[in-house]
Amino acid sequence: MRLTPDQSGLIRRAAMVSFTFDGAPVAGHAGESLTVALLRAGHLHLRDAPEDTAPRGAFCCMGLCQECVVRINGQVVESCRTLVASGLAVTSLKDRA
């Protein structure tokens, strides 16, 4: 295996912004996937399955499975296809039964 020098310090990240998830403050980099910011903050449970209320969270992370849906401004959106922006008020779809 060829070892290369650690270049992680060269990664330029967008500024941190804050938004809320079920009323709790969460920080994320502006423009990153909302799923990534939520996972990094430890929010794995994003919704409940409608049939049996089992906890569900992101699975495919590319907009195919719908497991990551959350509500923003009254609209249900895929969090993996939604970008973090300052001031978003995100709510989970838990306890919908």
Ligand code: FES
């Ligand atoms: S994780 Fe599959 S659609 Fe978002």
